[in-house]
Amino acid sequence: MSVFLLEIGIEELPARFIKNLMAESKDLFKKYLEDAMIDHAELTSFATPRRLCVIVKGISDKQAKKEELIQGPAKHIGFDDSGNLTKAGEGFLKSCQATKDDIKILTTNKGEYLSCNKIVGGEDTASILPKICEQVIKNISFPKKMKWSNEDFLFARPIRWIIALLDDKIIPFELAGISSSNKSLGHRVLSTGELTIKDSCSYFSILEGEGKVILNPEKRAELIVNGGNKLAKEIGGEIIWNDGLLEEVMNLVEYPVPLLGSIDEKYLSIPSEVLLTSMEEHQKSFGVADKNGKLLPYFLTVLNIDAEDLSIAKKGWERVLKARLADAEFFWQADTKSTFALWQEKLEKVIFLYELGSMAKKGERIETLCQVFSSNFQVSAKDILGLGLLSKADLVSEMVKEFDSLQGIMGGIYAEQKGYSELISCALKEQYLPSGVNSPVPSTKAGSLLSIADKIDTLTGCFILGRIPTGANDTYALRRAALGIVRILLEQKSSLGLKELIEKALANYSTVKGKLSEQEAFEKLLGFFEQRLRAYFIGQNISSKVVDAALGAGFDNIYALSRRIEALEKFSFGKDFENSVLTFKRVANIVRKETTIKSGFSTSLFEKEEERNLAQAYNNMEKSFNEKLLLNNYEELFQELWTIRPSIDAFFDAVMVNCPEEDRRLNRLGLLQSIYECLQQLADFDALQV
Numbered sequence: 001m002s003v004f005l006l007e008i009g010i011e012e013l014p015a016r017f018i019k020n021l022m023a024e025s026k027d028l029f030k031k032y033l034e035d036a037m038i039d040h041a042e043l044t045s046f047a048t049p050r051r052l053c054v055i056v057k058g059i060s061d062k063q064a065k066k067e068e069l070i071q072g073p074a075k076h077i078g079f080d081d082s083g084n085l086t087k088a089g090e091g092f093l094k095s096c097q098a099t100k101d102d103i104k105i106l107t108t109n110k111g112e113y114l115s116c117n118k119i120v121g122g123e124d125t126a127s128i129l130p131k132i133c134e135q136v137i138k139n140i141s142f143p144k145k146m147k148w149s150n151e152d153f154l155f156a157r158p159i160r161w162i163i164a165l166l167d168d169k170i171i172p173f174e175l176a177g178i179s180s181s182n183k184s185l186g187h188r189v190l191s192t193g194e195l196t197i198k199d200s201c202s203y204f205s206i207l208e209g210e211g212k213v214i215l216n217p218e219k220r221a222e223l224i225v226n227g228g229n230k231l232a233k234e235i236g237g238e239i240i241w242n243d244g245l246l247e248e249v250m251n252l253v254e255y256p257v258p259l260l261g262s263i264d265e266k267y268l269s270i271p272s273e274v275l276l277t278s279m280e281e282h283q284k285s286f287g288v289a290d291k292n293g294k295l296l297p298y299f300l301t302v303l304n305i306d307a308e309d310l311s312i313a314k315k316g317w318e319r320v321l322k323a324r325l326a327d328a329e330f331f332w333q334a335d336t337k338s339t340f341a342l343w344q345e346k347l348e349k350v351i352f353l354y355e356l357g358s359m360a361k362k363g364e365r366i367e368t369l370c371q372v373f374s375s376n377f378q379v380s381a382k383d384i385l386g387l388g389l390l391s392k393a394d395l396v397s398e399m400v401k402e403f404d405s406l407q408g409i410m411g412g413i414y415a416e417q418k419g420y421s422e423l424i425s426c427a428l429k430e431q432y433l434p435s436g437v438n439s440p441v442p443s444t445k446a447g448s449l450l451s452i453a454d455k456i457d458t459l460t461g462c463f464i465l466g467r468i469p470t471g472a473n474d475t476y477a478l479r480r481a482a483l484g485i486v487r488i489l490l491e492q493k494s495s496l497g498l499k500e501l502i503e504k505a506l507a508n509y510s511t512v513k514g515k516l517s518e519q520e521a522f523e524k525l526l527g528f529f530e531q532r533l534r535a536y537f538i539g540q541n542i543s544s545k546v547v548d549a550a551l552g553a554g555f556d557n558i559y560a561l562s563r564r565i566e567a568l569e570k571f572s573f574g575k576d577f578e579n580s581v582l583t584f585k586r587v588a589n590i591v592r593k594e595t596t597i598k599s600g601f602s603t604s605l606f607e608k609e610e611e612r613n614l615a616q617a618y619n620n621m622e623k624s625f626n627e628k629l630l631l632n633n634y635e636e637l638f639q640e641l642w643t644i645r646p647s648i649d650a651f652f653d654a655v656m657v658n659c660p661e662e663d664r665r666l667n668r669l670g671l672l673q674s675i676y677e678c679l680q681q682l683a684d685f686d687a688l689q690v
Helices: 015-035 087-096 125-139 200-209 217-234 243-250 265-269 272-283 311-336 340-347 359-377 398-402 409-417 422-430 445-464 478-492 498-507 518-538 544-552 558-572 577-592 609-630 634-654 662-680
Strands: 002-010 043-048 051-059 065-074 104-108 111-121 159-166 183-185 194-196 257-262 286-289 295-303 351-353
Touching: 002 125, 002 183, 002 200, 015 043, 015 051, 015 125, 015 217, 015 243, 043 217, 051 200, 065 087, 087 111, 125 159, 159 183, 159 200, 194 200, 217 243, 217 257, 217 295, 257 311, 265 295, 265 311, 272 286, 272 295, 272 311, 272 409, 295 311, 311 398, 311 409, 340 359, 351 359, 351 445, 359 445, 359 498, 409 422, 422 445, 445 478, 445 498, 445 518, 478 518, 478 558, 498 518, 518 544, 518 558, 544 558, 558 634, 577 634, 577 662, 609 634, 609 662, 634 662
Parallel strands: none
Antiparallel strands: 002 051, 002 159, 043 051, 065 111, 104 111, 183 194, 257 295, 286 295
């Protein structure tokens, strides 16, 4: 067993490419090795801004062998009338490297064909690896690719060298004008120059020793965190670690060297959110706080060089950050002198969407929705009066113009500074949450209300204009907005009806002449939410059949839907579940064929004990059904279905529903209709497909 190394040397890659690059290269190499029937043990991949490598340990020296049945031409084509091979038959034998005695006649539903068993595989791994390497490199995907040579080849950045080593043997191939070798380059500044990799096993030690390259991203992150924490401890502080920034920084360097810099204490008067944003976004640096979370006049950055004296680098970073913070201080002072009233006037000239008017108009629509739905979130309409009008004001503030990621957050800070209530300021800060799949949802009820009002206004406005996401195209992030509404309603355990929410939001656009009518937009948006709900719950590892069955019973109350899905999932694991579903389907199938029947029944028309027992079982369930429904107690409701099922089965065994007597027939159908109306509110059992 050997060790194979592939290293691709490239110009500096954007940090955001590296995580996916490692995962995809590993998956591709594994796939092509399996396709080539080459056994291997451990397969790992690593990357820095300047290189990608794949290391395969325990790789077999040869392909595995296997016998395959090869089908050739039809018998009447492979043999002539005398039983001799035709040219087609001889060609088939030659391709299989077989003799006439090896031929077998294969009988299929289309006729008889020549066939023979052929041994495939067994080639040397070294002879197959060049093609695998080329396939891996050519099939790695990037958000953007570039062409830098006359060859018809695209990659994220120009390739500068390629190493391909099977133990100490170079695997020769050429790509993008670069021939594979055992030569690599180390750190752009710190290394000794060209590195000769003697064999694949010495790669790591040579690269890290002579090359000054830390290949493993996790090790780079560890060096950053440990070094940063040590420096912070020396000044009695703690680093404010940002996981997203840490991942970015560790993929910007090959040899991380943490460096602690200082800032003028006067900048600490600026809100901490502004300071951290300036450090993190503009300088890729981390803030430092004391044990109480208060910012200290320091920052941590990460260099890609090392030297005995880093004072010059330190001064450079401090000088650049000082300029950024001076700008932030200027914006802060300018904004503190302004007012929300002035900002709201400026919003009249800021367009939301051309057909939908200004951001000021959007604020008015949000205000209307916040007032309408305040009681749904146990918030006083009086306490949040003007919240929607204030929500977009900070978009024209100087600070948000510079740091757009602070929109909403600065609105809350300015509201607090200018004397608005804590309820208002907190809601303004949370209005854009959740901002992504893993982003937190608003923690306050007012913030939840404002976020939903903002998102549903954007959704309905875009749908009125016919700007509905198709495929991967989602210009206005409408899928994220819909998912945000779903997550907030679930977190708040809100019973707010989705239909009412959409209707009220659409009413705000009654004077807008769009591509779709209000009714068309309503129906399409409702279907859009259904798709998002389906994707969301399936993403929670719930069976698609269960999700579809629950959605089929309605999804207006999203929180109730989640409880129903949870209960149905549990019900689906129960004993005799499939037979129960078949029973409930039978009820539904009989009732749906009758378009004029109504629920209800008369006990005086029953003639058999089984229908009396079923009616009694239904009456026992019906007494508490609606009460449990209001409490979203679906687990008990499904348990009651389980209890009533034997009575339904006995009914079908003993009673003819479509009997000759019309009054008895309608009475029996009325009983089944009553049961069906309960079933409808729990699940569409046809969707379970057992």
